[in-house]
Amino acid sequence: MSSPSAPGAATTAPATREQRFVARVAIVATMGALAFGYDTGVISGALPFMSAPVAHHGLGLTPLTEGIVTSALVFGAAFGSLAAGTLADRFGRRVTLIGLSLVFLLGVLGTALAPSVTVMAVMRFVLGLAVGGASATVPVFIAEMAGPSRRARLVSQNELMIVGGQLAAYVLNALLAHYSTSPHVWRTMLAIAALPAVLLGIGMLFVPASPRWLASRKRLPEARAVLRKIRSSERQVEAEMAEMTRLNAAEHHQAGWAAVFATPWIRKLLWIGIGLGFMAQFTGVNAFMYFTPIILQSTGLGTGAALTATIGNGVVALLATFIGIWLIGRHGRRPMLLAGLCCVILSQALLGATLLWMPDGVLKSYVALACILFFLLFMQMLIAPVYWLLMSELFPLRLRGVLTGTAVACQWLFNGVVALLFPLALAQFGSATFFVFAAVNVASLAFVAACVPETRGKSLEQLESYLERTLGGSAVHAGPERRALARGA
Template structure:
């Protein structure tokens, strides 16, 4: 329980409060990831949506998220991390209500795209904001509040889908309830300060000191002067940095790490589990109702093991959890591939599919799930951090879109087991890269991490 002890040692409730509020952005991401699989069952009949429209209803949010992630780097630098999140929460609230009131598939598709803009923006700015207000010794745990919110949102969506499946206007309730976290994010972010790093970069040095002193109040180990000096040095370097620097020889290896983490997080197939868990389980012979109930176990596992990661990230380090978690999900993918390859296993060991899904999500939740979002907020120099995180987040959403749109098609082409073995092969490549190239960042200042990663790759 080292993380909990360290948080208490800060003696600062403000730090935890602003981190929790900022993490609501992850809840938006998670809820919409989980809710659409159940809602679509009813949207199809109620709005008479054809297959193309059904696919568009799912996929257009991912496209919107890519656009949102692309522009969020500019917005975060221009109007601050705080106001970018206020904006995303407001857009999300508006779009969720619009989705619930849609009268045809075209209207729903339009509002889902707008919803995606907010989701993509929030998914990028949430970990950035938290990392910039957190002291280094608990930065990993606090930043992972965002991933905890993501998986909580997914579980909440599964529960809502199950509870509202027999209610009149069921899908409208499922989608409309998303307005609640949207409003909570917008209103909550009005009560938190801008990050000291953004304030210092904007030339508001006195305000940056004031905010940092509030965030470190009660922490006997805090050295506000030293932390401000590090921020100022980073901002001085930023003024000499252009966007082209991100693609230059010094930072190219750092960008490679960020983009590889972004792609790997999705290409190991996590969203086949999130989007299609009921479909996968129904193929084992379970009824639709039993499949939905079993899917709740996957959601609970996701939350529990993400909580484990939050407690351990600053205790055992990022690399240990990343590599261990990836190895676990690799084993799970092989189990799932073997299960769908063998009629004997399917006849005599039907529980193996659910066990494989649970093992997979457990490995993802302690590794790639939280570590990706944490590390992209740590490894890039402050001068290009927003834009670099924007690039990596766009790659992540692009890979998400690719996986979501190809799983069922690939299952028809190379069989269900072939898809899981394909994901396993990609997991092997990812694991080798992580072992060879991804650095440990635990307990280091953001500025020191960036200097070591970039300088060590020259």
């Protein structure tokens, strides 16, 4: 079966009206990613003020409650992504995102007004439901709207908006900390997240439903009408309709988890998706995103300087994501992951050595920050965009929502484990924590090399057929097919 041209091949031609429409749809959908990024980044600046005693208008956080408040959003995101996957399969990606915008607003208002640690933790959990739901739904929605030649770059814009939201949080945190004299400045930091939530809800009212979801619900005339808005030729429309119709006709009557348990190749894909979530989170990326000010304060840097230095995290992550979007159109998913993990292992080991053996002082602070920025450069350039792209590509149409939701939910659980334990591990074990991360990443490197398939250069329907053959093939034919899969045939 021949493959379409590789992603990026058509980008030199002027964009058609339909392509511009899809780009606008992607911008609207990624307002959810912008809110996701802001809500995960803002906590790094709010924590030092929330840790102030209640008498000084803080919440009196301890290392334990810091971990609880930080990780509450993450564990909420695990439940949110799991629930959103099921809802997206049942009610559609568009309707699910509209509902998530309302949950975003509720969570933002609840955290900004929280009077106690308990209320804060509960409302951070609610906010996490929306963050997780968006993380599972937005990439799938964009992937199903985009054609194969533009899928990688449009889906990768999701990661761009995530890191853009984090950078906005870091900059606003630093500005508010510097210029505001209000003891409630942390509440303002948290309240700003309402803006992307409102933009998401309003914007999704004006975009169409996913044609692939419509086809999966046997609403073929509506699916064809949407395809005519987002594809440049009737030939493309009819080719995609034929593929979707063929797959729908070939589907088993089983749905949901019954189909997963009954289908070995789908179970393998789910385990690969869960393993990718472990890989992404146990790089330690969110330990840096959440706790960089605390890490830098441990080297002797003041609170204001630490918050300002954290802006570097967002700038590097944003620039790295731009580079990653360019690379992802030219290189396979597997090579990018393998190269990124090698650089992550090196940066973790260097950071651990710096914190362990360098004497305290300004030089140590800057070297530690350089190690963190080196880590983020390769994490955001080579690993994070590929992870979210794979989550939108790997799973078959009839189960895409529930399987993506499950895999992303596990990723959030791993994120929560890191967020909850990192402050305690840093207090208990100090610099050795980063050597542990490096060792875990060596195991992740072996997992990617052995298990992760190459998905570049195929439509979602072609990819589904291909993975079914290669992961579910007979013992006689599986060997060559799997080798071809690993090469990215």
